[in-house]
Amino acid sequence: MPDMLVRLYTLPPLEAEIEAMRAAGIDIRRALPPEKHVVTAWVREHFSAGWASETDVAMSHHPVSCxxxxxxxxxxxxxxxxxxxxxxxxxxxxxxxARGRGIGKVLLLACLHDMRAQGYGYAIIGAAGPTEFYKKAVGAMEIEESWPGVYRGLLGMGG
Ligand SMILES: CC(C)(COP(=O)(O)OP(=O)(O)OC[C@H]1O[C@@H](n2cnc3c(N)ncnc32)[C@H](O)[C@@H]1OP(=O)(O)O)[C@@H](O)C(=O)NCCC(=O)NCCS
Structure with missing residues (x-):
């Protein structure tokens, strides 16, 4: 699972994608702090305790980075x-x-545009599982020798 690099200065536009989602009845938006317990429980239930811990950190930022x-x-x-x-x-x-409806791509774009607005020039996709998804959606490039990278020695990972 390599990390991947994304140029934030050539991102595909976001607004039309959000509008298309809205027309299909799906709201894409920044999470709110009072939702932290709901969101982290959902992430733990659908994915993992480790991802729930990471989401907890993102939900604790101002502005929320989730x-x-x-x-x-x-x-x-x-x-x-x-x-x-x-x-x-x-x-x-x-x-x-709900997969295959474009939701993952718009969530990715929402975060990356927000990162650009926060002052970043590039983003790193950490431990990218579906590398083809990231290549296709935002032209992400694999970073050589990046696994386990910053996750080395993580408890419960054996790395
Ligand atoms: C990866 C994930 C977030 C994608 O969400 P999604 O809503 O199904 O993806 P989208 O519908 O927005 O897909 C956008 C495009 O990427 C493609 N795509 C989606 N998942 C893909 C995958 N695993 N491999 C290759 N291409 C993929 C879609 O076919 C679509 O192509 P199109 O634009 O030509 O139609 C979702 O599959 C998921 O939750 N996976 C399990 C968790 C995970 O692996 N998270 C990433 C950890 S780094």
């Missing part, structure tokens, strides 16, 4: 940045039943 996808008041997906280390995107995930 974006959500919701439909009819139901959480469908999340994406974070600046969680384990600064300038890293992730974790992110979409409910299995």
């Amino acid at each position: 974006f959500l996808a919701t439909e009819n008041g139901k959480l469908l997906g999340f994406a974070c940045y600046d969680a384990t280390v600064k300038d890293f995107f992730g974790p992110t995930g979409v409910d299995e039943a």
Whole structure:
């Protein structure tokens, strides 16, 4: 699972994607601090305790560095940045039943545009699982010899 590099100065536009999601009944927005317990419990249930811990950190920033996808008041997906280390995107995930509708890509773009607005020039996708998804969505490039990288020695990972 390599890290990947993304140019933030040539990102695809975000607004039209958010509008298209809204037209389809899906709201893509920054998470709010009172939602922290709901979001972290959802991430733990659907993904892992480690990702829930990272999401907890992102939910504790001002502004919150976590974006959500919701439909009819139901959480469908999340994406974070600046969680384990600064300038890293992730974790992110979409409910299995809601995958393939473009939600993961818009959540990714929402975070990356926010990172650009926060002053970053490049973003790192931390420990990218689906590398093809990131290449296709934002032209991300694999960083050689980046695994386990900043995650070396992580408890419960054996690295
Ligand atoms: C990766 C993930 C967030 C993608 O979410 P999604 O909502 O299903 O993705 P989208 O519908 O926005 O896909 C956007 C494009 O990427 C493609 N894509 C999605 N997942 C892909 C994958 N795993 N590999 C290659 N391409 C993928 C889609 O086909 C789509 O292509 P298109 O624009 O030509 O239609 C989701 O599959 C997921 O939650 N995976 C499990 C958790 C995970 O691996 N998170 C990433 C950790 S780094």
